[in-house]
Amino acid sequence: MTTKSNVRVRFAPSPTGALHIGGVRTALFNWLYARHNNGTFILRIEDTDQTRSTDESIKIILDGMKWLGLDWNEGPFRQTERLDIYRAHIDTLLKEGRAYYCYCTPEELDARRKEAMAAGRPPKYDRKCRSLTAPIEGRTPAVRFLSADEGQTIVRDLIRGAVTFENQQLDDLIIQRSDGLPTYNFAVVVDDVTMDITHVIRGDDHLNNTPRQIQLYQALGFEPPKFAHLPMILGSDKTKLSKRHGATAVTEYIDLGYLPEALVNYIARLGWSHGDQEIFSLQELIDAFTLESVGKAPSVFNQEKCVWLNHHYIQQADPGRLAGLVLDLLKKDGVLKQGSEPDLEWFKKLVKILTERSHTLVEMKNAAIPFLVDDIQLDEKAKTKHLTPDVAPLLIELATKLKTVEPFTHTEIEPIFNALVAEKGIKLGKIAQPVRVALTGGTVSPGIYEVIEVMGKEKTIKRIEAAAAGIK
């Protein structure tokens, strides 16, 4: 119905491990920007670091993107399939005298760097090979970009405004390693140019690379794209989010029982806001998202709020969908054997009564277990507190009465309890809690009538009688 705008953005992860929270945020903001502007979202795999890149990681990233619902219009492209393109551009720069061969070894560079620092000079490349007129035999050179050493390079960032860098601070960066592969800073520039990227939206950690990249665009004869550098996501100790801060990979959130819409909503609100609104559907995010409302300050990832959103989205979710997800978890845990699935309609009823107090799918799965297994283990403390000698006759009487209930539903069960309570002059809790322990093994569960209904007549009576019999 709408034609595509000329906005073209990309998410360009390195396949060196998991898809982590920071990557998701970058991907999400690019995706939202593309969708908001009817643009094109491109996925590019930056795998020139062949020692660390794996196909397994690529799969993890693609799966993660799909789980989150971040679909791409073009790609995935892989840099390793584009090596000839980089080489051609390197040759051009070399031919035009905008780049030169550098024969310095890492050891030499390191030594000179230390020397410079010891002498109080800035540790930048000394341009030793810049004046070389002939190759050094026996060495394979790297290629360095001949950067400007006067004036300034100004990054006009959509989030931070104009950021000025003194060109003399920038040294001649390596654009092709001695193994013939392009470096990150060079490959991104060539890729973004050849893929017609209009807006580079990426993490703050790349801001310092940007002036060099701008010079590369200029040397290559291209107009640089617009830049937007997103603030970092930090851990609770305000350092860059990493493994020691807990779950950082998308796969971990899947395993923890999160819904994708919860994670997306949470991450969208990290560094971005829209008035006082906290809950956003995907469409609302697309409609409201602009780079102007992205903040500049880094933000700390807060597990509690993410859980709160997950709880919210679990309440909103379709019971059939939840049932399927919880069923999968139960199978994964071996609680349910293959081919022994419960009746789906019944299971949906179970899911419905568990939803309200489940913050994650894992919690829901755990709460479902007593309803599925044949025998339950009673919690010792709960047993001591509620299954006392005086309640044994009550339980037996209740079980007897329940046997006559037909149909075995909430509305039919409730009067039985009310009658018993009135007859004995006790509080409802006096009987409800022991029954809860008898049926679920613990002191926490949905409303007791709902539990009984879903548990079913046979199991309910069996467990109440067993509990009564077990009281000494």
Added chain:
RNA sequence: GGUCCCAUCGUCUAGCGGCCUAGGACGCUGGCCUCUCACGCCGGAGACACGGGUUCGAUUCCCGUUGGGACCA
């Protein structure tokens, strides 16, 4: 060490010179509801890093200090 960025409750944030005795959300907390736990509802504690300017007036603009972060090495 150099360069760059950033700075409102514990956390995410609203605020784009007067509407602010600073609003919302998570978390924490008091109460209500109640068969447990939750949910829900009502209430509470809780922040403009500091110092200078600019201005009739600064959370908001400028400078510095401090603090944090990132990158390069």
